[in-house]
Amino acid sequence: MNLSGMIKPSVKNMPPSGIRKYFDLLNEMKDAISLGIGEPDFVTPWSIREAGIYSLERGHTHYSSNAGFVELRRQIAKYVKRKYDVEYDAEKGVIVTVGASEGIDLALRALVGPGDEVIIPEPSFVAYKGCTTFTGATPVAIELKAEDEFRLKPEQLESALTPRTKVVILPFPNNPTGAIMTADDLQKIVDVVKDRELVVISDEIYAELTYGKKHVSFASFPEVKDKTILINGFSKAFAMTGWRIGYACADPVLIEAMNKIHQYAIMCSPTTAQYAASEAISNGDDEVDAMVREYNRRRRVMVDGFRKAGLDCFEPRGAFYVFPCIRSTGLSSDEFCERLLKEEKVLTVPGSAFGDCGEGFIRATYANSHENIVEAMKRINRFVRSLK
């Protein structure tokens, strides 16, 4: 039987990830330094791990309610109010998901299908486009520009809107550029969308990882709160990627729709992770602050390293990525990354993996130890000089 003929076109036609080959190469190398994976190098703080272990010891191994333990949802509502000054109904306006990833997928699946358009500022996290495509809807890219510090400009959004636009994705703090949007920047976006029939999916998973400026949530603008789905999670701030736990907050109408899909596809998020998340969100602030201070130091070391190597490097204010421009080397981002890996054993990711407009840039993460970053920057420096 022709199994591959059974795969539906939107899945079959999805190109394989452009960065797989790098990881295959990396696996065969010794002494390679990976600045490739977008996850904290820190292990989950012990008190959080311990809370997970304790829940197992007590035999908490059953399902929770579909939307997550109500106690955890209350803590999430409290946290979001405390941190970002947005109020949600803990029982009807919060859903606990399998990572922010599931939240993004649920939101898109609940809202769009064939004929609808989803506006996606790029470069950005690859899942937005992938998940949009699987629903049959059409992704519409907006090219964020280095000269705008990779912020979304209201004119850009305005000109991308059509009567078919149903969802706008707001990916800030941004993976891969590290760009953030200030309150002023966001206000201009608010003014564009507030009177339109559309929903904004604001992926704020890196909200806690900002340097110098406190994160402002798009949902904190009252004019747009009802049309915003706030996506967040524990992976980045609390170094909990492997636990697979996140959450979404929104108007009860939207959460109810997302929960319908969640209840059939997932049932509920992993219980052990929910207990651990509960500890994280109620007692984890100090640990997060310490990690943020550490990231900030590494960030400066890495930006300095790229600049000393002669590459233009926009100063990232959020997340844990640096996104230098490599055009001056004459190489494409793909060539640059491949040669850097083969010649100096440092893994970075081509900007083109995050949208066509990422061409000419590479992404490097500073979620790695200080020693590794210092060594990697030395190698990158040598590599860039060898190209001259």
Add this chain to the structure above:
Amino acid sequence: MQEILEILEILEKNGRASVEEIALMLDKTVDEVQAMIKKLEEDNVIVGYNTLINWDKSNKETVVALIEVRVTPQRGRGFDQVAERIYRYPQVKACYLMSGGFDLTVIVEGKTMKEVALFVAEKLAPLESVVSTSTHFVLKRYKDEGVIFEENNKDDREALIL
């Protein structure tokens, strides 16, 4: 103020961090960081730069004991004078004034148990103001100065592709 705490945080974890590195990490000039560290040293906030050694893995024989000491405080000097008489001995690695059931914690290092026991019997216990001592030998150090000794730091993550 924040920078001072950060300098201390960096140096506490890595006493070998260079002034240049710290300056880069904190977005300060080398001269600024140099001056701040100098001041911290002068003010005895930074009192030394030691190396944390897991002696069990070296071929040096050492034993360490934690000794609880009860003393009679002295008029006008409190505990400081007797503490000084004790901590001046090079065998004493640490000495703390305590709240609770005894007064001083004295950490003593020696080559053998007998050597440590003799030190307690001959030097510590006979001190005039020492009322009693209670010696506990350390059998294994799991963690010291915030560092876990037998931690496996190997990165065995699988690559996630996306």
